[in-house]
Amino acid sequence: MSKNALRRWTTDSPRVLVDSPWMRLRAERCVTQRGAVLDPFYLLDYPEWVHVAAFDEEDRLLLVRQYRHGARQISLELPGGMMDPSENDPLVTGARELLEETGHVATTLAHLARLSPNPSSHTNGVHILLATGARPRRELDLDATEDIVVAPTPWREAVEMAIAGEMIHAQHVGLLFIALARAKGLKFGRTGE
């Protein structure tokens, strides 16, 4: 089968199983291109997510630590969060989340890419922004449900932790490497090849 032979599925019988402000679970009856039936096929609708790889004036990455209940672990992550319904631009969300979660304001803020948290199940996108020259502006402004510790981390240390599997959020590892490649260049090879 060639690349161009891949086709979308056809769907019917949509139903909403869970509807909350943070997540909606839907099911559909899906028929694949070879005629296989998937019923129910579950789909997760979330708002768009926006995360920021923010470098401060000492070239440290502003990471955040927080308890994550799915993994039941403290997780070291990029700051960020959901786009509010009133926000149409990921840059607005990213600047807001950076300020709320780290207390910092960036000098430059650029949109790098929109990926998917999981293209099989998730209909939303996850955006990565690159921020430079981040300066402390004020205390954190956390939701009542957020307990966050800001962790300014020399970026080469962050790379080492990511490669070692110590940053457990696989999506954030991917987003971080996209931002690092853009901000710092990226080369492979142990002997300068």
Next chain:
Amino acid sequence: MSKNALRRWTTDSPRVLVDSPWMRLRAERCVTQRGAVLDPFYLLDYPEWVHVAAFDEEDRLLLVRQYRHGARQISLELPGGMMDPSENDPLVTGARELLEETGHVATTLAHLARLSPNPSSHTNGVHILLATGARPRRELDLDATEDIVVAPTPWREAVEMAIAGEMIHAQHVGLLFIALARAKGLKFGRTGE
């Protein structure tokens, strides 16, 4: 607040909302360390997922293309899938999935890391394996619901696509970079810094 001040949430009132062989959705009432109540807090239980960064004898990465219904796009990904209930070792799952989805058998297969697809919502882990010397063994053995095109890709091209946001599965981008760092070394800096 210091890093050591982060605490797990307490939970009660667990209930199962959806239960299928592929996914279970649960809800709990959660109380954060500052006493904020999250009810319902949704949790997704999946089996463990295992993905393989497999290099063939020409040092190409064996990637796979398939239609992904959440994103409604063709997605370029690492081969892999769910651990079967009968499998206790991610290496067994990885070797099986590599053979089923690419028709290849590896000379070496190593477990690199276990991350989380999303530590906030997902209780399962996602494993990354590194395979080398992969050789074609047989035709693909796809589930009836899978339509997959194998895409052997020079690994430097895969890096360029990942950095450009053309590999949309954010988790797989993270897993791929962990594997590339291990297999090929990884350096930053545009001018040999």
